[in-house]
Amino acid sequence: MPTITVRDLKKVYRVHQKPEGLSASVKALFRRRYKYVHAVDGISFDIQPGEMVGFLGPNGAGKTTTLKILSGLIYPTEGEVHVLDFIPWARKNAYRRQFALLMGQKNQLWWDLPAAESFQLHKEIYAIENRQFEQVQRELTELLDVTGLLHQPVRELSLGERMKMELIAALLHSPRVLFLDEPTIGLDVVAQASIRRCLLEYNRVRKVTILLTSHYMQDIEALCDRVMMINHGKLVHDGPLADIVNRYATHKIVTLRFHDGRMPDQLDNVGEVLEINPPKVKLRLPRETVAKQSSHLLAQFDVADFSVEDPPIEDIIGRMYQGDSMAQEADRATGEPGRA
Amino acid sequence: MRKYWVVFKVALSERLVYRTDFFIATFLRFIPIITTILLWRAIYDGANRTEVGGLAYSQMVAYYLFVMIVRAFGSMPRLATDMATDIRDGDLRKYLLQPINYLGYNLTLRGAHKLVYFVMAAVPYALVFYLCRGYLPEWPSAGMLGLSMISLVLAFLIGFAINTVIGLLGFWFLEVASFIHVFMTAQYFLSGHMFPLSLLPESMQTVVDLLPFAYETYYPTLILLQRLEPDEAVRVIAVQCVWVLVLLLAARVAWARGLRRYAAYGG
Amino acid sequence: MHARYSHILLRFWKNSLIREMTFRGHFLVNVASELLWVILLLTFINVIFSKTSNVRGWTEHQYLFLAGTHMLVTSLFEALFFGNCWRISQLVRTGDLDFVLVRPANSQFLLSFERLDFSPLANVPVAVAICAYALIRQGTTVSITEIALYVLLIAGGVLILYSLLFMFATTSVWLIRQTGVDMLWFYAVSRKPGGTCVN
Numbered sequence: 162m163p164t165i166t167v168r169d170l171k172k173v174y175r176v177h178q179k180p181e182g183l184s185a186s187v188k189a190l191f192r193r194r195y196k197y198v199h200a201v202d203g204i205s206f207d208i209q210p211g212e213m214v215g216f217l218g219p220n221g222a223g224k225t226t227t228l229k230i231l232s233g234l235i236y237p238t239e240g241e242v243h244v245l246d247f248i249p250w251a252r253k254n255a256y257r258r259q260f261a262l263l264m265g266q267k268n269q270l271w272w273d274l275p276a277a278e279s280f281q282l283h284k285e286i287y288a289i290e291n292r293q294f295e296q297v298q299r300e301l302t303e304l305l306d307v308t309g310l311l312h313q314p315v316r317e318l319s320l321g322e323r324m325k326m327e328l329i330a331a332l333l334h335s336p337r338v339l340f341l342d343e344p345t346i347g348l349d350v351v352a353q354a355s356i357r358r359c360l361l362e363y364n365r366v367r368k369v370t371i372l373l374t375s376h377y378m379q380d381i382e383a384l385c386d387r388v389m390m391i392n393h394g395k396l397v398h399d400g401p402l403a404d405i406v407n408r409y410a411t412h413k414i415v416t417l418r419f420h421d422g423r424m425p426d427q428l429d430n431v432g433e434v435l436e437i438n439p440p441k442v443k444l445r446l447p448r449e450t451v452a453k454q455s456s457h458l459l460a461q462f463d464v465a466d467f468s469v470e471d472p473p474i475e476d477i478i479g480r481m482y483q484g485d486s487m488a489q490e491a492d493r494a495t496g497e498p499g500r501a
Numbered sequence: 502m503r504k505y506w507v508v509f510k511v512a513l514s515e516r517l518v519y520r521t522d523f524f525i526a527t528f529l530r531f532i533p534i535i536t537t538i539l540l541w542r543a544i545y546d547g548a549n550r551t552e553v554g555g556l557a558y559s560q561m562v563a564y565y566l567f568v569m570i571v572r573a574f575g576s577m578p579r580l581a582t583d584m585a586t587d588i589r590d591g592d593l594r595k596y597l598l599q600p601i602n603y604l605g606y607n608l609t610l611r612g613a614h615k616l617v618y619f620v621m622a623a624v625p626y627a628l629v630f631y632l633c634r635g636y637l638p639e640w641p642s643a644g645m646l647g648l649s650m651i652s653l654v655l656a657f658l659i660g661f662a663i664n665t666v667i668g669l670l671g672f673w674f675l676e677v678a679s680f681i682h683v684f685m686t687a688q689y690f691l692s693g694h695m696f697p698l699s700l701l702p703e704s705m706q707t708v709v710d711l712l713p714f715a716y717e718t719y720y721p722t723l724i725l726l727q728r729l730e731p732d733e734a735v736r737v738i739a740v741q742c743v744w745v746l747v748l749l750l751a752a753r754v755a756w757a758r759g760l761r762r763y764a765a766y767g768g
Numbered sequence: 769m770h771a772r773y774s775h776i777l778l779r780f781w782k783n784s785l786i787r788e789m790t791f792r793g794h795f796l797v798n799v800a801s802e803l804l805w806v807i808l809l810l811t812f813i814n815v816i817f818s819k820t821s822n823v824r825g826w827t828e829h830q831y832l833f834l835a836g837t838h839m840l841v842t843s844l845f846e847a848l849f850f851g852n853c854w855r856i857s858q859l860v861r862t863g864d865l866d867f868v869l870v871r872p873a874n875s876q877f878l879l880s881f882e883r884l885d886f887s888p889l890a891n892v893p894v895a896v897a898i899c900a901y902a903l904i905r906q907g908t909t910v911s912i913t914e915i916a917l918y919v920l921l922i923a924g925g926v927l928i929l930y931s932l933l934f935m936f937a938t939t940s941v942w943l944i945r946q947t948g949v950d951m952l953w954f955y956a957v958s959r960k961p962g963g964t965c966v967n
Contacts (some may be wrong), residue, residue, distance in 0.1 A: 234866050256769070257872035269867045273787050282783060285775045314790070400856050549818030679797035683804060689810040694855070700815050 164370045165208035170240035172201040172226055199224045202394030211368040215385030219482045223394040224374040228340050232262050261331035265343035270315050276313040276326040301329045302361050321352025341373035352450035357383045378474045410477050413451045415444045418466035426460055504601055505609045512613035534565045554700035562636040564697055574653045575660035575717045584668025593725040603677040637680040638727050648734045652721040655741035659717045662748030672759030693719030713744045771873045773800050786883040798887035829906035836898035841925040846888035854934040857940030
């Protein structure tokens with residue numbers, strides 16, 4: 162029984178076209194021109210209990226909109242959504258008690274008060290029983306290492322510490338589903354790692370279903386078994402992260418280290434030169450031919466060290482975004498559907 | 502000097518953007534007077550007198566109408582708050598880096614705002630005054646009109662200076678907002694905005710006369726109301742000038758001292 | 769397992785108190801400011817009644833009672849609801865309204881009661897004192913029933929104000945720029961003695 166079911170979800174916004182120039186402005190007083198923005202354009206997916214799913218996509222792709230629809234904050238134009246057997250936008254208390262929403266760079270706690278006081282408020286709003294509250298609060302503060310900071314006003318905490326408090330607040334009522342929107346944005350490396358650790362722990366032990374959007378590859382790589390890529394409101398990829406690499410990584414990165422002073426200068430004939438840092442060279446070679454070209458290089462030159470890697474995921478995904486836009490343009494030109 | 506002209510022009514165009522809000526808002530500003538005038542009507546009837554505080558009922562109505570005009574010159578909405586905020590949030594730095602004097606800049610800004618206000622408010626004001634023409638005195642002589650204009654400009658300067666001094670307190674106090682609130686409340690009463698100061702007992706009137714507030718609103722209003730002889734009007738203008746000088750000086754001193762303290766603490 | 773609104777309310781108030789304590793100086797200045805206003809208002813009334821013995825049949829003490837009642841309703845409203853209604857438009861603008869909608873409790877309740885403003889609250893005993901003083905000086909005797917009715921009507925007045933302001937605040941969902949709220953408050957309930965019944 163999937164925790165989250167989404168079928169043909171669509172969200173269309175009607176936006177007023179702001180007119181340019183004086184005569185257009187006058188005309189606009191009488192007849193407004195509208196543009197329709199398809200923020201979410203027919204998305205379907207299922208998420209099983211205990212899954213950790215990442216949402217990837219360029220800005221404005223529809224990730225946050227989808228997340229907000231699942232939280233019940235936005236009404237969809239079309240489509241069916243069920244989370245834990247509830248319809249999110251009915252906003253039933255029974256539903257709201259079972260999920261939590263956490264957004265990076267946004268503050269839900271009372272600014273001038275110690276986090277502990279905001280937690281007490283949470284306790285009342287979510288009707289958490291005393292003993293359970295004490296226990297969960299203790300667990301979380303120890304897990305995130307913020308025990309000493311509970312009684313300090315939130316405004317005095319660093320960004321990382323504040324985010325940890327926000328995370329605690331989100332988990333206090335033991336939600337079954339967690340929606341995270343850019344949770345580690347702006348945080349230092351240590352805080353990011355701490356938060357990731359906490360999320361993994363919660364997912365492993367308590368089987369919390371987690372849906373997260375992020376621009377940080379480390380978040381996605383560390384946390385998500387499954388990645389959904391959204392672009393222009395459409396679901397472009399749905400599967401393990403490794404699949405993206407396998408399907409879309411058209412090239413490999415070959416790093417060669419030469420013996421001192423003997424760097425060949427015809428390397429651009431072999432492949433695209435990414436970096437030259439004598440005695441090291443980085444080349445970008447097509448996947449299909451990398452094996453053959455590698456043995457060729459090893460035979461031809463006196464190589465001291467040699468490695469073949471996948472390009473960084475950011476690159477792959479960046480190209481996917483671009484490729485998708487290019488594919489869309491190609492579609493428009495040829496009138497034929499392109500490859501997703 | 503030309504840079505001030507540029508500031509003036511920019512402020513002017515910025516203000517002109519908020520046109521429709523404006524028309525409505527200007528009319529709405531006259532509404533509080535209605536309840537006050539009704540109250541006074543009831544007071545006059547109950548007192549069974551023709552004169553209260555030396556004013557006949559029609560003059561009382563005219564008083565509040567003219568106060569609107571004088572307040573249009575002397576009120577400096579958010580000036581103190583904005584200055585205090587600039588200081589507190591460190592935005593002051595961006596003004597210090599520019600070759601323009603902060604006080605001069607604000608004065609020019611306010612002047613521009615007032616000019617736009619008068620141009621845009623002229624129609625609603627004219628309409629209201631036309632409807633209430635029964636209560637207004639006869640048109641003043643050219644001489645009195647001239648004195649009135651001078652007094653109004655001085656009221657503008659006094660208003661500016663007072664609010665600036667209060668705003669500059671932000672150099673010494675973190676939360677000036679509460680002071681400002683106290684100050685606004687006191688000003689409402691002591692400037693004659695709430696009711697003509699002639700209603701106060703003699704003892705209180707002498708105290709109030711020693712403060713600048715009365716010269717920001719009450720006395721200029723009396724001039725417009727033509728309750729003062731030309732020589733009395735000139736006297737009022739003289740006292741206004743004194744206050745303008747004293748307050749502007751206080752502002753300059755506060756600015757210099759405050760700036761020194763500001764630099765010492767790094768904002 | 770349902771949220772108990774009385775508990776939430778007490779928590780809101782407790783948090784508001786803690787918050788107010790961190791800004792102690794601020795609170796004191798505000799109280800001083802409100803006190804100043806009360807003094808000036810009383811002076812004004814005094815001035816009026818030094819010129820006349822009654823205004824449309826209202827004696828000085830009756831007028832004083834009216835002013836005290838007005839102050840009572842206004843202060844209670846400002847303490848309980850004004851700040852919260854004003855914050856609604858702010859929440860809409862910053863998008864933080866999301867976090868209220870996501871909570872398993874009535875959104876209107878959460879929005880309307882979140883903060884208790886202590887500075888106007890301090891005016892409540894002052895208002896009651898003024899009313900009591902006016903009653904005593906006027907020589908009126910009141911029955912328990914009348915007091916009970918009075919309290920009920922005060923509550924009604926506060927709720928009417930709340931409803932009006934809440935309605936205006938919610939329009940901010942459609943109008944991004946809200947100048948209406950505090951302007952309306954100022955004009956509708958402007959600080960004039962006995963704003964409404966003069967005739």
